Amino acid sequence: MKILNMNTMVLKRYFLNKQGFSLIELIVVMVIAAILIVAGGISMKPALARRNVRDCGTNMISDIQLIRSYAQSEGHRAVFQLTNTAKAEDIDGDGLSEYYIGFLDMNSNGVHESGDTILIHGTGGDELCSSRVSVDNTTLPSGRIIFDPLGLVMSGAANRNIFLTASGTATRIEMVSLAGMLRYYINTDDCGGDGCTVGDLWEEL
C-alpha cells in the first residue's frame, strides 16, 4: 500500500511537471507556427495573385472564343466589349456591373444597343475577374474586338494587349493577330515595375 502511494506521488509529480513543461512547449510551438503562417502567407501572395490573373485571363479568352464562334454560326458581326475603366461597370445598362460583354452586332456598328443580342455579360469568366483582378483595356482600341461573320478579327485589335493585374503582381495578356486570328500569351512571371518586356517569360494560352 505504501509502495502504491509512493508510485502515485511520483506519477503526480511527473504529470504536474510534465504539464508545466507542455505549456512552455505549447507556447513555443504556437509562436513558431504563427511565424510560419505569416511567412507562408507573405510568400504565397504573389503566387495567388498570378493564379487569379491566369484564371481571369483563361476564362476571358474562352469567352472571346465563344463570341467568335457565334459570329460564324449566326452570320453576324460579334463584339467583345471591355469596360472603359479598370473597374467593373454596367456596360449594357441592365443595372448589373461587369468587366466585359459579348453581343451579336445586328446593325454592324460595333456598339451595343437594344436591338443587339447579348451573348455574354457578367457571368462565367467575368466573375473570376471581378474583385480580384483589374482589367486595363487602354491598348485595345475602344476596348473591343470585333469579329466578322467568318470569325476574323476586324481592324484595330492586332498586336494589342489586355493588361490584367492583381495585388502583388503585374502581368498581361498579349493578343497577336495573325491573318485575322488571335493568339494569346500570358506572362508567367511577375513583370515587375518596368512592365512586361522581352526577356520576361511568356506562355501561349
Ligand SMILES: [Ca+2]
Ligand atoms: Ca450590365
Ligand SMILES: [Ca+2]
Ligand atoms: Ca450595334
